[in-house]
Amino acid sequence: MDPQDHHRSPSLQPPELEKILVLRRPYIFSVHEHDFSNRFHLLKAYESPLPLHDFVHAHAQCVKAVLCSGTYPIKAELIRHLPALQLIASAATGVNHIDMVECGRRGIIVTNAGDTYSDDVADGSVGLLIDVMRRITSGDRFVRGGYWLTSTHYPLGSNLRGKRVGIVGLGNIGSRVATRLEAMGCIVSYTSRHKKHSTPFTFYPNILQLAFDSDALVLCCSLTNDTRHMIDNKVMMALGKKGVIVNVGRGALIDEAELVKCLVEGDIGGVGLDVFEKEPNVPKELFELDNVVLLPHNTAFTKESFYDAAQVLIGNLEAFFTNKPLLTPVDNKF
Amino acid sequence: MDPQDHHRSPSLQPPELEKILVLRRPYIFSVHEHDFSNRFHLLKAYESPLPLHDFVHAHAQCVKAVLCSGTYPIKAELIRHLPALQLIASAATGVNHIDMVECGRRGIIVTNAGDTYSDDVADGSVGLLIDVMRRITSGDRFVRGGYWLTSTHYPLGSNLRGKRVGIVGLGNIGSRVATRLEAMGCIVSYTSRHKKHSTPFTFYPNILQLAFDSDALVLCCSLTNDTRHMIDNKVMMALGKKGVIVNVGRGALIDEAELVKCLVEGDIGGVGLDVFEKEPNVPKELFELDNVVLLPHNTAFTKESFYDAAQVLIGNLEAFFTNKPLLTPVDNKF
DSSP: OOTHHHHHOGGGSOTTSEEEEESSOOTTHHHHHHHHHTTEEEEEGGGOSSOHHHHHHHHTTTOOEEEEOSSSOBOHHHHHTOTTOOEEEESSSOOTTBOHHHHHHHTOEEEOOTTTTHHHHHHHHHHHHHHHHHTHHHHHHHHHTTGGGTOOOOOOBOOOTTOEEEEEOOSHHHHHHHHHHHHTTOEEEEEOSSOOTTOOSEEOSOHHHHHHTOSEEEEOOOOOTTTTTOBOHHHHHHHOTTOEEEEOSOGGGBOHHHHHHHHHTTSSOEEEESOOTBTTBOOGGGGGOSSEEEOOSOTTOBHHHHHHHHHHHHHHHHHHHTTOOOSSBOOOOO | OOTHHHHHOGGGSOTTSEEEEESSOOTTHHHHHHHHHTTEEEEEGGGOSSOHHHHHHHHTTTOOEEEEOSSSOBOHHHHHTOTTOOEEEESSSOOTTBOHHHHHHHTOEEEOOTTTTHHHHHHHHHHHHHHHHHTHHHHHHHHHTTGGGTOOOOOOBOOOTTOEEEEEOOSHHHHHHHHHHHHTTOEEEEEOSSOOTTOOSEEOSOHHHHHHTOSEEEEOOOOOTTTTTOBOHHHHHHHOTTOEEEEOSOGGGBOHHHHHHHHHTTSSOEEEESOOTBTTBOOGGGGGOSSEEEOOSOTTOBHHHHHHHHHHHHHHHHHHHTTOOOSSBOOOOO
């Protein structure tokens, strides 16, 4: 046996570090893994030769906390296999991947990344809106493809000033999107679960009417049973042939099959998508379209937001283990 | 002879329409040519079988007005061949393609598109800045290329909030860029010919010091003898390895050969370019780089700005021919 192996053995992990189950390697570990491994004993299911079920079973009695990213589903079945579980600390803001009903039933607390990503998602959504309306990514393809040399007339885009933009979900992200769009001279309206009395923007209780009255929609709400497929064929037809949709929320806010159909048939003007129904799978039909901008679910991710998110995650985990108030507990309505 | 030809003959043009020389088909004609041909007798050099010199010579005595786009050079030699010329009406805002010294000497008035394009160029420059910093166009390539399926970790971009952005030229466009960047939480400074006492932003008399103190530079000044190659190797090295440059002014504001060298060697962080030194030629080395966004000199062009520009051009031409005040005469300092 290589003596080096001793140093790698989990049995030599300092005993005072609290154990945290990590099911899949979170994206944030690509930069900040050491910040976690220095403070916690990470039980990495994804590095174990054991099948996930066996790995979970082996640590079931001692795992009080799970650290998860925003895409790996934390289902009721898994939660039931962890009788000691008290905390799920998510690196994401949205918690639609976590079974909140089971957490509520068990009294398991869920923390998220709080407001960490809001500015970056807002910047990304405004970037996508400008990109689609002003044809930036397709313009770049035009130049890189050498077409400028033979065809001087690149198709015209649409301006932003005076355009009516409907924000779907005027929360931490949506309100930041509104500030940015106002600076560009857009006319901002919104729909949300409730009218916000602190904002000057026009409230629409109904997404269909908002779509009728908008040139573009920016989706930045949570995915819930109420919002799943809220952007359906009717909403897209109401938005119309010149209408643009930006989605930085979750893929399933849109009926993706209908979206593809509407785009292919020219029933809407264009889309900027950071999120998809079956990530990382993206409908192939979109790859052929020039009025579409596609991102790999990364509008939240910058060097700076990763640093901030790591601090929030570590803060929540340390607070939990030392019985201090959590930084960003999620209000569990279930 | 086909009797149809009579209808096409210039001799049947209604005599009351004023003659305007058009040397190259302006981009704006792709949408609004009829708005001009309904009001003026367009002498289109680019549709004549005659060589340009002969065409100009044939109409030299009667041409009082030239309509030009933003790229075709109006040189002293051409102006000297038009003894009756009194007005050059440009569809662009910048007049660096017109020999203003010769115009000043001859008392020829130059009009431009005024403020028509300012909002669209500002939106485009902010779109380019977000795109480069947040890697939107390269993200779209990543998704379209199918790389998301095999590599989940797309490289992180940089956030905008708190970044120090230096605006080069705080005029109609630059001040609009500043408003947009402030809404994103950027810290705005600027350099300009003169300190503007009406703005709250920090003024730098020196581009080199501005570059030292900035994370990004947005170039939206005119091209003059003073600004040609103002972004040279020294300025780029001062901006540094993470620094971003957006150029929506004119290509020759940057020493393009040095820019390519700095990008290839990693001496600056990235660029968003709407303009180039030898348009439509773009240095091939840029096509290989992922931290570069390239546009075909179109940040000014939308359906809406074209409509507005057509109104301004027609307004200037009609004002000239009816001895009324011009809408947007250019102050000729030469």
